[in-house]
Amino acid sequence: DTAVSQTPKYLVTQMGNDKSIKCEQNLGHDTMYWYKQDSKKFLKIMFSYNNKELIINETVPNRFSPKSPDKAHLNLHINSLELGDSAVYFCASSQDHRIQETQYFGPGTRLLVL
């Protein structure tokens, strides 16, 4: 039973396109996150939502827009894709961002912008 799932696993697209990545968790957690891992494997937080409310919004271009329809889902929409957006995007969840406990990561979405 997958705890945090992401779709798609791979995404290859042209510069300028708009794409979405979906994330779902079945752990009953209140907080969900999006991370970006670059080619040097550096992991950086992008956004976090707690029960559909935006909590963390790092310095991320406006082309990236997270959407949380309910607390079990956090999707990431990217407009006007650029070459530099190529990376692995990880979704994660935790019980509550105010309780510093385990964050459970999804398998990642490998985005390649050509």
Add this chain to the structure above:
Amino acid sequence: GENVEQHPSTLSVQEGDSAVIKCTYSDSASNYFPWYKQELGKGPQLIIDIRSNVGEKKDQRIAVTLNKTAKHFSLHITETQPEDSAVYFCAASTHTGKLIFGQGTTLQVKP
């Protein structure tokens, strides 16, 4: 700003030897320090964590130490096995829950 430095970036050991990875953090308000293991093609997975009110924590072959004064924390893996080969990340967070990750250490355990 918040920063976590991790060393070394790569580490190669013989099976059975010990491995040590070290991190330093900049934000003195940091109070939670998890370690994640990332295997090839997978997401990071928590292996151990430590909070600021504890100096050391051990779980079988894995131990973590924390020196709050020096803002250092370290991961120790004893009796390494080939399946320990992976990328290891340290991280630090304050009460906000925002994790700041180190740059990662690629550990190779040679059989």
